Amino acid sequence: MAKPKSSRSARGPKIVAVPPGPKSKAALARKEKFITNGVRVALPIDVTWAEGPFVRDADGNVYVDLVGGIGVQTVGHRPPSIVRAAKDQLDRLTHVSFMVATYGPYLDLAERMADIAPPGLTKSIFLNSGSEAIENAVKVARVATKKAWLVSFKTAFHGRTLLDISLTGKEKPYREGFGPLVREVLLADYAYPYRDPEGRAPADVAKARVEELERLINVPEAAGRVAAILAEPVQGEGGMIVPPKEFFPLLRRLCDQYGIVLIDDEVQAGAGRTGKMWAIEHWNTVPDVLVSGKAIGGGLPFGGVTGKPSVMDAPGPASLGGTFGGNPVVCAAALKAVDEIEKALPGTKRLERQIRQRLDEMAESHECVGEARGIGAMWALEFVKDRRTKEPDADLARAVQLAGLKNGLMLLTAGFYNNCVRLLPPINIPLPLMDTALDLLGDSLDMALAGKGR
Ligand SMILES: Cc1ncc(COP(=O)(O)O)c(C=O)c1O
Known part of the structure; x- marks a missing residue:
């Protein structure tokens, strides 16, 4: 298989086969057959390559990775040093x-x-x-x-x-x-x-x-x-x-x-x-x-x-x-x-300001966001069914996660009530790419709400 082009020239995500594409589906079938049921895979994709803030799946889709292997790739995937x-x-x-x-x-x-x-x-x-x-x-x-x-x-x-x-x-x-x-x-x-x-x-x-x-x-x-x-x-x-x-x-x-x-x-x-x-x-x-x-x-x-x-x-x-x-x-x-x-580290202040501003805007314009909170490059949107009762909405968090994947964004859920979507971008993610990722997050939220008729 041809080596993927360096993501340094890539501008953003690219979806060529709606995930899970055929190769990812085949991998998930093997997972069902050979891996204990106790291990859950959060995203239905099979990953073959990653660099910096990007991950590519077996079907050729490229995602902006806001998961980072569960908060591991803080300076992106595979820094050369x-x-x-x-x-x-x-x-x-x-x-x-x-x-x-x-x-x-x-x-x-x-x-x-x-x-x-x-x-x-x-x-x-x-x-x-x-x-x-x-x-x-x-x-x-x-x-x-x-x-x-x-x-x-x-x-x-x-x-x-x-x-x-x-x-x-x-x-x-x-x-x-x-x-x-x-x-x-x-x-x-x-x-x-x-x-x-x-x-x-x-x-x-x-x-x-x-x-x-x-x-x-x-x-x-x-x-x-x-x-x-x-x-x-x-x-x-x-x-x-x-x-x-x-x-x-x-x-x-x-x-x-x-x-x-x-x-x-x-x-x-x-x-x-x-x-x-x-x-x-x-x-x-x-x-x-x-x-x-x-x-x-x-x-x-x-x-x-x-x-x-x-x-x-x-x-x-x-x-x-x-x-x-x-x-x-x-x-x-x-x-x-x-x-x-x-x-x-010195770049994280600007990143934090950008994320805070965009998530606060999302919270203001969406009743379903009970709270947007975080620090540095560690953020969550907590979803609720009702802002007054704060009844957790775990289904919405999962729907946003799956809509995100279709939009080229890797997201994880979190929360004691599983009702948060969390963002763990690399702390050195270029600000314009983070802006794109936040646009995609907003689109994913709207898609998830539309899917629920809200
Ligand atoms: C705060 C905290 N402590 C401990 C752990 C466990 O680490 P590991 O999964 O490497 O065993 C985690 C993993 O997510 C964590 O978030």
């Missing part, structure tokens, strides 16, 4: 296991993480996914505090292992039937002003939520036994929930008061996604442990835990690890990914 670093590393050393011998890329990345992490977080371990990193962060916090209980939020997402799903409140699809789960977990309400039942001002929501949390950690079975609070600085799967600026400083204060480890889950919101290297920087808060993943790997599987030595050095020798964690090829790619993210 990352590809080159991974290829060079493949030619030297693919695997020896850091539990067997040290090697440069792991040490270089650990040094780099100490450099870019919030102050005082200088010690790391690298794993293969965000889920595995969360597991390790919790192990470290438990051994450091000699306590067992954990606090997370009902609208949170921290991964797919049995511990990770114990830390999420969304029963379906994440937990249903998979129990028994880890019992020592308290699920609190995140500061989510749009859905505050009393409609309070954001600062008051933050304060009320942390007060509730304090009552929660003092329930008899957990009182004095809470090891860690896990929090996303902006909730991703929950629906791009940006907390009020008061929320994290209050959480920090609570953790200090009770000797609780604050675990900052930056797997989705970190690594430049919100316009700063770490989203928690927006909240002027220093966590004890920071969990990274997704974009840091530059497209290769990655998870990282970076924290204060007082916490990270608590586990005994040989108690942490994994055969592949911090693989040399992944670490070599990650070092370049960090460079590329740093280079792209």
Whole structure:
């Protein structure tokens, strides 16, 4: 098959066979036959190539990618420097296991993480996914505090292992039937002003939520036994929930008061996604442990835990690890990914302004948009059936997603009620292309509404 032309010359999306085209349909039939039903594919296309902000399917359709492999391709698909670093590393050393011998890329990345992490977080371990990193962060916090209980939020997402799903409140699809789960977990309400039942001002929501949390950690079975609070600085799967600026400083204060480890889950919101290297920087808060993943790997599987030595050095020798964690090829790619993210960060302010303005306009002109919200390059439209009751409209979110695909736009849904469409563009997407993508999003919304006779 002829190699696709470089997308650098491409101006935008191109639909030549209404998706799913015949080749994508054939791939989906194979998926049904050979892949477990437990893995759902959100978009009915078979992808063969991607570069920068573009993805091409087997039928020749080209899409603007606002999914980025679920928030991984923060600097676009296959930046040349990352590809080159991974290829060079493949030619030297693919695997020896850091539990067997040290090697440069792991040490270089650990040094780099100490450099870019919030102050005082200088010690790391690298794993293969965000889920595995969360597991390790919790192990470290438990051994450091000699306590067992954990606090997370009902609208949170921290991964797919049995511990990770114990830390999420969304029963379906994440937990249903998979129990028994880890019992020592308290699920609190995140500061989510749009859905505050009393409609309070954001600062008051933050304060009320942390007060509730304090009552929660003092329930008899957990009182004095809470090891860690896990929090996303902006909730991703929950629906791009940006907390009020008061929320994290209050959480920090609570953790200090009770000797609780604050675990900052930056797997989705970190690594430049919100316009700063770490989203928690927006909240002027220093966590004890920071969990990274997704974009840091530059497209290769990655998870990282970076924290204060007082916490990270608590586990005994040989108690942490994994055969592949911090693989040399992944670490070599990650070092370049960090460079590329740093280079792209200054452009995110303009991108954020553009997206905010266009989504606000969409919200103003469409009753079905309950809220448009986000930060940096992490955005959502939350759809409702009625603006007053805020009854979630998950069907509309799915319809917009599918209409988007027909228009050449890759979108994901999100939200505790599955009623959000989320946008995760590369932070270095050219502004005119983002404008085109937002036009297409508006068209897709109108198409979806027309399809429902609204
Ligand atoms: C905030 C957050 N934490 C953890 C994870 C789990 O990461 P992974 O899918 O790499 O295991 C995700 C994945 O979406 C996430 O968004």
